[in-house]
Amino acid sequence: MADPPKFDKKSRYTEGRGIAGAFEGETVTRRRVMEGGAQLAGLVAISAIALPGLGFALGPVFEDTIPTRWQDVGPEDDFNDETYVARVINLVPDVGDPGKTTVYVRRFNPERDTTVDGQDDQPYVAISTRCVHVGCPVRYIQASQKFLCPCHGGVYGFEGQVEGGPPVRPLDRFYTRVTGGRVETGDRFSLNSHFERFSPRDPSNHLDGLWQYLYPSRPTT
Amino acid sequence: MKLLRPSPKRPGHDRGNGRDEKNGGGAPAKPTTKDHLVEGTASTIGWLDERTGATPILRFLLYRKTPYTNWYYTLGSATLFAFLSQAVTGVFLAMYYEPDPTRAYESASRITNEIFLGELVRGMHKWGSTVMIILIFLHMGRVFFFGAYKYPRELNWLIGVVLLVLVLMMGLTGYLLPFDQRSFWATVVAVNINASGPIVGPYLADFLRAGAEFGPTTISRFYALHMLAIPGLIIALIGAHLYLVVKLGTTAPPWLKAEKKDLLTEEV
Numbered sequence: 001m002a003d004p005p006k007f008d009k010k011s012r013y014t015e016g017r018g019i020a021g022a023f024e025g026e027t028v029t030r031r032r033v034m035e036g037g038a039q040l041a042g043l044v045a046i047s048a049i050a051l052p053g054l055g056f057a058l059g060p061v062f063e064d065t066i067p068t069r070w071q072d073v074g075p076e077d078d079f080n081d082e083t084y085v086a087r088v089i090n091l092v093p094d095v096g097d098p099g100k101t102t103v104y105v106r107r108f109n110p111e112r113d114t115t116v117d118g119q120d121d122q123p124y125v126a127i128s129t130r131c132v133h134v135g136c137p138v139r140y141i142q143a144s145q146k147f148l149c150p151c152h153g154g155v156y157g158f159e160g161q162v163e164g165g166p167p168v169r170p171l172d173r174f175y176t177r178v179t180g181g182r183v184e185t186g187d188r189f190s191l192n193s194h195f196e197r198f199s200p201r202d203p204s205n206h207l208d209g210l211w212q213y214l215y216p217s218r219p220t221t
Numbered sequence: 222m223k224l225l226r227p228s229p230k231r232p233g234h235d236r237g238n239g240r241d242e243k244n245g246g247g248a249p250a251k252p253t254t255k256d257h258l259v260e261g262t263a264s265t266i267g268w269l270d271e272r273t274g275a276t277p278i279l280r281f282l283l284y285r286k287t288p289y290t291n292w293y294y295t296l297g298s299a300t301l302f303a304f305l306s307q308a309v310t311g312v313f314l315a316m317y318y319e320p321d322p323t324r325a326y327e328s329a330s331r332i333t334n335e336i337f338l339g340e341l342v343r344g345m346h347k348w349g350s351t352v353m354i355i356l357i358f359l360h361m362g363r364v365f366f367f368g369a370y371k372y373p374r375e376l377n378w379l380i381g382v383v384l385l386v387l388v389l390m391m392g393l394t395g396y397l398l399p400f401d402q403r404s405f406w407a408t409v410v411a412v413n414i415n416a417s418g419p420i421v422g423p424y425l426a427d428f429l430r431a432g433a434e435f436g437p438t439t440i441s442r443f444y445a446l447h448m449l450a451i452p453g454l455i456i457a458l459i460g461a462h463l464y465l466v467v468k469l470g471t472t473a474p475p476w477l478k479a480e481k482k483d484l485l486t487e488e489v
Contacts, residue, residue: 060431060438061424095322095437098405134413136406151410200433202416202423214419220433 062219066092070177070184073105079124079183081109084140089174089185102129103174103185104140104147114159114195116173124176125159126185133166135203147171162193168206169193188221281467288473293367296360297466301459303353307391310346311448318398320444322437325400350392357385369472377465380458387455394447397440408443409435 073087084104092099104127108120116122127147129137136151146163147156155164160171170193175186188200192207198217201207205215252260270276317336319328332339361381364370370378397408416426431438 058428060436061427064433066433066436092434092436095435098322098400098435134410134417136410151406202426203413204417205423215423216420218423218427218433220427 060220064220066221068187069093070179070186073103073126073183073185075182076107076178079105079107081107081112083142083145084127086140087185102137103127104129105176105183105185112158114161116191116195117197122173122176123178124183126174126176127160128172128174128188130172130203131167132169132171132190132203132205138171159195160191168204169208170195172200285467285470287471289477290471291474293363294471296356296363300353300356300360303349303356304455304459306349307346307353308452310342310349311452313342314346315448318444320398320441322400322440325398325440329399329401350395354388354392357388361385367472368475374465374469374472377462377469380462380465384455384458384462387451387458391447391451391455394443394451397443398447400440405435 069090071089073089074085079085084106086102087105088100089103090099091101106125108123108125110120113120113125127140129139129147131138131149131151131154133149133152133154136149138147138149138154138156140147145158147160148154149156149165149167153165154162154167156167156171157163160173162168162170170191172188172190174188177184177186190198190201190205190207192198192212194208196207198207198212200221201215201217206212207215314332317328317332317339319325329343332343334340364378364381393408393411396404396411398404412426412429415429416422418425427433429439429442430436431442
């Protein structure tokens, strides 16, 4: 027995709806297709404006806005391994004073220092003054050998480890190197309480244990 | 508001029919200046109404049955007035303010110290922001304690909550703009509090700062959010909020019993 012709059978869709002007077997009318097409065209037109605008606003979230710059902070003779020397570096170019920040620099002290990641590839320790609670500037007090934060009472020890208050991890550091007898600081990096190195994180981001997965590395750093 | 009521009998209405009782059927009275004014105003309004259909809309908006109310019911209008005051003073401040990290502080202090009445307008904007937030919380307290958030007004409560969040965002973004030590560090702290949210927090902070650190475009970003994006949303949601107030009516205070119908249906 031969199969019946394809459109011989009455379509239950067309028949049931009584759609005017529909060809036999049509489940969607031409009018509906045109409507859908017009709505799709409208969607494309709106997206063509909205998506670039949104990307324009969100772009900086996905690019590294702070290029690596090595900055001279003084000759090696300026620094020792028992106390910090304050130096000002320019963190963000072209914004004037808001782009500057203080770093506390001293020579690496093999007897007192925990090595970062078990390596001592950093000849100097350059500690960021950005409190890792919510970002106020900390100050080093030589008499007690502690970093103190004025805002919410964070206290850090000689190596920047948390000794009290709300901070969630040790103070950030900057990479250091010595070029031609002069000390230079480079990019920021973050540490967890075991002095394991992380890409720079915002203050308030925990980095111990499972917390580190809740505060991922971002494209900007 | 009288102008929206049915138009008065116009002068000369009965002119020439010879049956005007008041004038004893004599010559019609000459229209006075007052008659001309009334006639002119009425015809102007009539012209507008014929072309816009505004009268039924205004009747719907303004002639509503309201229950017995008290002064606490004015807190929402007071908040609206505070918003309008912020909008007007904000527009004028924007004429002198420069959202650039190297110019912001100088231009803000120029507004305060050198420009005529600048101190007053900046002060109105600064203190007005605090007043607005206080008024919002008082308004919210009135709605809460009078039970005015209940059916069918839940949606209006939700819109109000979104408006509250938007106004707090206005406070946050506006606080950076004077760009002095206090506003700079307060905003650093605020952005880092945003960064403390798990997973999305760091990205949100990057969005607010336009990068990993406070950079050259951070302040213009805050400025754009403060004077364009958030006010637009606020205006739209105020419209929705007021529409629902008009549509659903005002709640009676909780101490009014339903049987006191004369109080509940008093027309204001």
